[in-house]
Amino acid sequence: MTSLLEQPGYDEEKLQMVAEQLLCREDQAGLLLSLMGQPQQYCYPSIFIYGHQASGKSHVMHVMLKELELPHAIISCVECVSSSLLFELVLFSFFGSEASSLLPRSPSLSDFVRIYRQQCLQAPATQTRYIVMEKAELLRDADANLLPALLRLQELDNVSVILLSEISWDKFRPNTGCFEPLLLHFPDYSKGDLHQILSQDSHPKYSDDFYSSYINILLGVFYTVCRDLRELRHLVRHTHTHTVKETDTHKLWRNIEPHLKKAMQTVYLREVSSVQWEQMQQMEEKEAGALRGLSAHTHVELPYYSKFLLVAAYLASYNPARTDRRFFLKHHGKIKKTNFLKKNEKTSNHLLGPKPFPLDRLLAIFYSVVDSRVAPTASIFSQISSLVTLQLLTQVSHDDQLDAPKYKCAVSLDFICAISRTVNFEIVKYLYDFL
Template sequence: MPIFKHPEYPEATLLRLESMVPCRESQVSTLLSIFGELPHVFVNCIECFTSRLLLEDILRQLQHLSSKKEDPPPPPLSCDTFNDFIRLLKQATMSPDLNNQTLYVVLDNAEKLREMEANLLPGFLRLQELTERNVTLVLLSEIVWDLLRPNTGCLEPLPLYFPDYSIGHLQKILSHDHPPEYSFDFYAAYINILLGVFYPVCRDLKELRHLAVLNFAKYCEPVVQGEANERDTRQLWKNIESHLKKAMQTVYLREISSSQWERLQQDDGEPGQLKGLSAHAHVELPYYSKFLLIAAYLASYNPARTDKRFFVKHHGKIRKTNFQKKHEKTSNHLLGPKPFPLDRLLAILYSIVDSKVAPNANIFSQITSLVTLQLLTLVGHDDQLNGPRYKCNVSLDFIRGISRTVNFDIIKYLYDFL
């Protein structure tokens, strides 16, 4: 993948790009110096959810790049296979406007390629070789390359990592979303309160932005009703505190709409009465993160050989005699937690969640949050062959308390208690 250096761009261009993606000045400057403003196609792999839609969308955008405004609209292309795509891509890049320039194919949400044909991602990574054209592929994803890399082998891309936003960055970005009828300082104070509650367990900008919109009306309620002014921070916090604790149960979930959340806020019951929330919980965690922690505990204290019996449906009743070895006399809880791989954690998670929550959350962000809270420990992360491994740090009493808040009987799934 060749990298072309470009002359310095005007400061106005850099400022314009930085205003579009605030708090990413360093990354924007790096990308601009490498790529410049050149021809590109941009495809969202969520919208183009089949290989045919994906390939045809790339070709359609290429047609528009190579055609002039006065030309009639080009006929739609049909592309059934990746071989057809390579042939048509060669033809499209022969136009004078594209022949002497680097063409960038940008694939957003690239992790969705794993759900398509096995030859698609390796083929994209060899675009330049297969087309004999100056084509560069850019993959955008929120997961690490180790989890995206295909098993068939492929060319390794050049990674460029974007670090997580700091709490100061999130404060700055979210504060700019303030409604026009309220002052910037008033909304910034609200964001400061919101981050104080959610930042320890959620670093995802989109999720925090969703929570900010969802709960702002409740924060403004005393001001709207004339009971407080915008500077009465203490009274505003007292009014919204219990509702933010309830909102902890909706982090990363999309089963609850804004209207449903508004109806939930009108419930005068105590926060502890909400399903999933308990006054006895040692830490406030999002609903989905609690299942992740439960799955991690089971993976740490159950032998891997028991997973099929515990977590595969319709396998029949579990009997300890099926597992017990004669020399096995020590409780796994006395031996302490054992490390487990990420794929085992996810397999247990999807088994125990079942129909309670649809598995559509940003799992890896939540795992990172659990590690930050020291509820999980990351071990063996330098081993790229086997991927990351984790251990669960919480006690049995702690996990039983967490399990009760989501109506999950963890004792039935622990090997030591059979």
């Protein structure tokens, strides 16, 4: 509401435009605007804004700085891989390319401070300059003196540093100590807030009431597991159907229920893009349900060798170790299944679940099933770590056991069959349970 954004020194029409774009974040925007004060006044030296992902932190700052026409520099700490790039972007945003070109090839913090002070003397600030640091938690890995210097930058000029982070200041605070910023928390959107925001993106073919009911159904399914506005907006756009009449709510639920089940398995992973989602739906219609029953995880895109590593991990988890010679050794002779079936092994390995396997066995099977010769480079080992990060593999040994780590494969049979088809590998022929 406009009343929450009343502040002397700003145009009322601009404040109205800001309020219209900050739906369900009027309270936070009003508090932030009161801290910023009038454009020519000194703002608080540093403000630390924290909250979960997609809670409106960056959106509020972008809208306020742009619509109120305040001098600012928005820096992404993900893109700034070095301090020199950070210094260059700040100087370029405030003083132009000539100022940023004054930096040496590998500038230090003292070089940046010296050039910044010189530019401030030549062009003193008539309004408060704002430096917004997105993903600011990455600054903890930067030089130890960088963050304390940024928080005290107002000693050189009328500038305020605003840090946007997903973690609290207690976990962010450096051990060396620094100037304490002013803390401002952005809470998660409530269910009513999400419903109000998502309802703004109404579909032109449906009435507002019908689209609002559809949003209510989707939030009833996903709100307990996902409150990320971007994820929910992605789901809303790609799960509705165009073939249902507005009055037929039962048919609407039947049509979107399978899509919601698939989306529940891929929420937050974003393994299915918008184009892939539409292609997947068209393929299901053409093939008359040939892919029905496979989860949306079957369409995950992995590097070529990562797929073979996952196939090898599945074989190592569900095949007894003594059968590796039968499956992967060329001159093994004819060995029947009954020859190496133990008396107590009467239950299917798939019913018992995946078993742990050592790293050397995984690599041995991998080099046997992959078509081309692959050198044991660091890239192969990094891809194993990536599979663990994606929770496709599970490390069952302790982190301190570097000599013999053990893993488990955490994917289903349908999943691995779909992955093996993408690399033209018939995994069923190598599974002990299907001999």
